[in-house]
Amino acid sequence: MKFLAVIRQVPDGESRLRIEGGKVDLSSVTMILDQMDEWAVEEVIRLQEKHGGESVVVALGPERFEDALRTALAMGIDRAIHLVAEGYLDPITQAEALAEVVRAEAPTLVFTGGQQADWDAQALGPALAEALGWPVVSWTTQVELEGETHAKARHDLDEGAEVVRVPLPAVFTSQQGLNEPRYPTLPGIMKAKRKELKKVPVSLQSRVEILEQAIQERARLNRMIDGKDPAAAAHELVRLLREEAKVI
Amino acid sequence: MILVVLEHDGQRLRKGALEAIGRARQLGSLGPIAGVVIGENAQAVAQEAARYLPVVYAAEVGPYTAEKWAEAAYAAVERSGAKVVVATGGRQSRTWTARLAYKMRAGLLEDTLETSTDGQHIIGTRYSYLNRVTERQKAPLPVVFTAKPNTTPPVEPEGNGTVELLEVNLPGGVEVLERLSEQKKGVSLTEATVVVTGGRGLGSPEAFAGVEELAGMLGGAVGATRAVVDAGWRPYSEQVGQTGKTVQPNLYLALAVSGAVQHQAGMNKSKFIAAVNKDPEAPIFKIADYGIVGDVHQVLPALIEAVKRLKD
Incomplete structure (x- = not known):
């Protein structure tokens, strides 16, 4: 069996974003393996630990993505493939390029993040499934293989959740609760440096163009009320919400 | 032609469906609007939808899977010749619209706050970077987009449209074993003021x-x-x-x-x-x-x- 994770590298949610020339400037931002992709990597490693076979991580993105791929290798993935491309690419275009690699690898299943923490896109997993002609299970919180042909999974819907049986190969996207990712160990990090990381330059044309980005933070009133006298403070807050904000 | 995929609860249209029609009407220069109702009880819900739209397709495909929804929406695109598809943003719709956009080789704009057109493109505003950045995106037709709930006023009924049944070749794949619904009390979180x-x-x-x-x-x-x-x-x-x-x-x-x-x-x-x-x-x-x-x-x-x- 072969288990494959598709990952991306994104800004750490804690870092401060800046806009330069109408676009987000990432030059001074700490970049990390996307948290939702980290769940995907962890699940792929667990499936390999349980069922044997091989694990592969694939990414489509600029040179800097190599760090995120090394993190996945340090966590325990066997080898990595990096499609190197600069700039914004819409999920449909990403899926087209990634599907070629996935088809050639012919894994038992593919796991990727439920939502990207930079482009806030949820479409990559399902678009990749469509490109491959495979079923998709999005927002997965639990997955178990039933032999080599099927998997049973639990995943979130708009309201509530459901348990499904899905024929393999299939694409799964991750959701909180799926697992608790391991930290890379020092020996793991050392080993990752020697693991195979294949780079393939690709040239792609995005269907969607980003015209302009801005940080429109709502100006907040930041009015503070001392809570030493809880009754007076509560009364004042309710008054402000009623008379000033007019929201209750 | 614009196609609106109408969300419903098996009985009635959801508010999000009326908002999505509102989005489609804002793009009126791109031609007439058709709707499609997918899922259980689609025909009855389509009758309600026909008060808002001249043509509503009904695809009786049973309970939700992303594959069925994408296939049914695609059948409606083929039938209507739509170059733009509008749906309400949600976890499920953002799964099947991705499949649909791939089938159409369309540009996909996810969870838009507003949308406009110059006749050749759709321009959409949306949030990115964990909701911290507001960005404008532009994609040439064909385009599939989802409208973030609560961003467009719901429309009022106008006239009396017709309902047409839509044949869909049901894809295999995901088999639903069990639905685990959470009991809801009071107002829904995403719609609450x-x-x-x-x-x-x-x-x-x-x-x-x-x-x-x-x-x-x-x-x-x-x-x-x-x-x-x-x-x-x-x-x-x-x-x-x-x-x-x-x-x-x-x-x-x-x-x-x-x-x-x-x-x-x-x-x-x-x-x-x-x-x-x-x-x-x-x-x-x-x-x-x-x-x-x-x-x-x-x-x-x-x-x-x-x-x-x-x-x-």
Whole structure:
């Protein structure tokens, strides 16, 4: 069996974003393996630990993505493939390029993040499934293989959740609760440096163009009320919400 | 031609469907609008939809899977010749619209706040970077886009359209074994105009009784932080944040919520934010309009009292 994770590298949610020339400037931002992709990597490693076979991580993105791929290798993935491309690419275009690699690898299943923490896109997993002609299970919180042909999974819907049986190969996207990712160990990090990381330059044309980005933070009133006298403070807050904000 | 995929609950159209029609009407220069109702009881719901649209297709494909929805929407695209598809943004729709956009080799704009056209392209505004950045995207036709709920006024009925049955070749694949629905009380979190959220600082699941009471008095919904959901105090369906729901109410009242970036991603676009926290340095105060520095166990009962007095 072969288990494959598709990952991306994104800004750490804690870092401060800046806009330069109408676009987000990432030059001074700490970049990390996307948290939702980290769940995907962890699940792929667990499936390999349980069922044997091989694990592969694939990414489509600029040179800097190599760090995120090394993190996945340090966590325990066997080898990595990096499609190197600069700039914004819409999920449909990403899926087209990634599907070629996935088809050639012919894994038992593919796991990727439920939502990207930079482009806030949820479409990559399902678009990749469509490109491959495979079923998709999005927002997965639990997955178990039933032999080599099927998997049973639990995943979130708009309201509530459901348990499904899905024929393999299939694409799964991750959701909180799926697992608790391991930290890379020092020996793991050392080993990752020697693991195979294949780079393939690709040239792609995005269907969607980003015209302009801005940080429109709502100006907040930041009015503070001392809570030493809880009754007076509560009364004042309710008054402000009623008379000033007019929201209750 | 524009196609609107109409959300429904098996009986009636959802508010999001009327908002999506509103979005389609804003693009009127691209031609007439057709609708499609997919799923159980599609024909009956399509009759209701025909009060809003001249043509509504009905695809009776049974319970939801992303594959069935994408296939049915694609059949409606082929039948109508639509170059633009509009759907309401949600977890499920953002799964099947991705499949549909790939089938059409269309540009996909996810969770848009507003959309316009120059006749050749769709230009959409949306949030990115965990809801912190507002961006404008542009894609040449064909385009599939989802409309974020609560961003467009719902439309009124106009006229009497026709319903046409749509034949769909049902794809195999996902087999639903069990639906696990969460019982809902009161207003839904994403549609509520007031959200009262409790954080770990409340100390116990029992303390949420006060949160529920206050939310009920304000006609709002209860929200929870990830820490509270992880601790098993509240159901996941109430979680606000990056991996939970994104809300944009008139009032977001955060009780004992520290306000991590991941939480802010789900609520930072609220019209007014009020917070109660004992730590004056809590990040939530930086984005709050009103803040009380104090002990939530004393302030929450006092707030309930104050709102009660207001109602009297």
